[in-house]
Amino acid sequence: MKDKSVKEIKEIIESLEVNQYLSYIDILKDDERKSVKNLATKLAKKLDNIRREEERLEIINTFENEGYEKGYLYIGGIDEAGRGPLAGPVVASVVVFKKGTKIEGVNDSKKLSESKRDELFEVIKDQALDYGIGIVNNEEIDEFNILNATYMAMKKAVNCLKNTPDYLLIDAATIPGIDIDQKPIIKGDSKSISIAAASILAKVTRDSIMYHYDEVYPEYGFKSHKGYGTKEHYEAIEKHGITPIHRKSFLKNVL
Structure with missing residues (x-):
């Protein structure tokens, strides 16, 4: 990734699947460019938000699941x-x-x-x-x-x-x-x-x-x-x- 411009990296990030986020976060945060490190931070926050939403959606099915049980x-x-x-x-x-x-x-x-x-x-x-x-x-x-x-x-x-x-x-x-x-x-x-x-x-x-x-x-x-x-x-x-x-x-x- 170090041979790619920040613009190219942004385009790559936008096309990622969620299951690819972690590996790219690790790659980006090791980049010497501050702007790329910032992209890693933003991607990490986005992943955190996705995980929180997944957890919330699991929780709000609780009463329905109890009914099925x-x-x-x-x-x-x-x-x-x-x-x-x-x-x-x-x-x-x-x-x-x-x-x-x-x-x-x-x-x-x-x-x-x-x-x-x-x-x-x-x-x-x-x-x-x-x-x-x-x-x-x-x-x-x-x-x-x-x-x-x-x-x-x-x-x-x-x-x-x-x-x-x-x-x-x-x-x-x-x-x-x-x-x-x-x-x-x-x-x-x-x-x-x-x-x-x-x-x-x-x-x-x-x-x-x-x-x-x-x-x-x-x-x-x-x-x-x-x-x-x-x-x-x-x-x-x-x-x-x-x-x-x-x-x-x-x-x-x-x-």
Whole structure:
């Protein structure tokens, strides 16, 4: 490698397979050129990140693997988006993966950038054995309360599946009134791949709905706050009143 320019070495590094990283790190760090030593350091950091992600993906399959060990065959992960906002629906999703599925980057949707969520949204739908999305609007939230509306959205999502799961992993909840074994997991969206995937589908779906409402009601700023109770949102309500998509039960102190 010492007879190659830094530019040529960079091109070689970009074409490496992960299993080649270690041997090239050893070669590059012995080079007398500081710029090449820096490339070795960067490659080592990249390998560390890859290994950490591999370990994380192994860990977030733990609850699914426990389910398979108990004899369950069709395991769904459920999560929701939009319990807290003042406007718009609550959206739930369920995702069923093939045993041992690993998708790089899948994590709690709140930990991901919007562009990463959008990218993973398509990957998840492509790789899932099955998925469903349930939407409950603001009027139903007002009628049944947000907790019951969330359960309704989750049931709708399950009913969208091609096959009924025999085991559900749910982010910090147990759905009443369904005859399916369930396991609630605190912070499940960062501990279970199927719950994490469901959180992404629910979040991206709800955000797209709120982007639509931003076009219908541009003065409220739904594009930026997605209906949550920001200063901007409260000021818009005070100035313009409420819209047909606002949750009246969340705005009793304002109305």
